[in-house]
Amino acid sequence: MRKIIKYGIFLVWVLSLLTLNALALSDPSNDNLKLENNNSESIGIDICIDFIWYTHEELRDHSDTIVIGTVKEILTPRWNTADGKQPHKLLSKFEYPDDVIYTDIVISVDEYLKNPSPSGELIVRVTGGTVGDFSMATDADPSFNTGEKVLLFLRIDTNPNTKDIGPEHFIVTDFYRGKYTLTEDGKATTPDEHTTLDVLLSSINQTNNNTSDTEVSDNKETADKQEGSGSTIQSKRIPFISFFWTLGAVLGAVLIVRHSVRHSVRHR
Template sequence: MTLNLAVASFASEALEIPYQINNSDRIVIGTVSNVDMFRDHTIATITVSEWLYNPLPTETIKVRSERGTNIKTEVEVEFIQNESVLLMLNDVDLNKQLFRVGIGVPGKHPFSDRDAVIEELKAQGKWQGEGQAGNKTNETETIENTQTASKQEENVTENKTVDNGKTENTGTAGKQEGKSNDTKLKSTPFISSFWVLAAVLGAVMYVRKKK
């Protein structure tokens, strides 16, 4: 009852995102991949998809809830296998990647609250941008793929330039061959006329000598 009264005393503030952010060490989005329930507590394994605040370089974390097989309380968060969650976390043991939802039930949000939380983080100057920690690997792969694609495009452009050069050279060669043929055609009548005139002159001189 004492615990319930304490929660009730700050319930109005605890339901507000600004209050939750100010009372959290980290904020994460992920999927509940496993739930282990013990007598007096529950350990949920969360597969991280995105850190919204104060990220850690880890793909999975564990979140403890003071809710077990022998303890049922309305103030402690309950986890369901395979659900997507946004959690306001407090550190418990970083060496074990262990955390808890310090605000209790209000600190567990559906994924659909992501934009609202980001807006408040920006308003408080705590937003560090897209792709924090857990998404750095994906960003690196995207950058590398983009660079590879750019290099491939450059190679294609160079090949096209070479091909165009060959085509242009072929066209030039064709023009040169055409000019050569034209010259031969133009010079052929001149040569034929010359030999005909020479033959006529030779015949005339031969006739004169005989006379």
């Protein structure tokens, strides 16, 4: 009888392990959930991007257009889905750059410094923004403020995940390195460079002798952006093999108890 009680306790313990494992597999934090958030705070998605720093001449050569203008409007951020809303997919399937929040910036153009256009406005697209419960940001894309005076080195968006969404638009060449904030005293600044508008204009107006390398370098920049990125979203994975180990333990315990009961009956 003591052996039956002992094995019975063991069986209860194993069943408890099985229950805890089942609860873990159904935890809302695991990979089976969609991108949903029931908390009042937004979920932050930070993306780290490695890229090559261009010189002023390289910025000029690898840009499709260069403009001086003013930030007229910052449009509402959107997901890169057909309706601009949150993608319906599993958390474990969320990947950058396939799934991004982007923000379009309307620039009122004062002057075209390369490849002039009759249009007085253009749209610049950056990765980042807040949509619903989700906020995305990168450490490489530039930020903009309404009314800000800027000099922009721009490329046509060739990213297959965003290029055909919305109106015709550009992206900033070499990320924040290609966006200069201009001040009334002639200064031109980025987060890590302080120069002057005259220096930039001098570089832009020099004869371009490196246009043949543009396409190769552009491809390299795109590859660097994709390979050097990473999302802070993490999911808790429960090893499914643990379920089989627990189930095996339960079955083993059941067989032991049955054997013990039969053995005890025979000796009565």
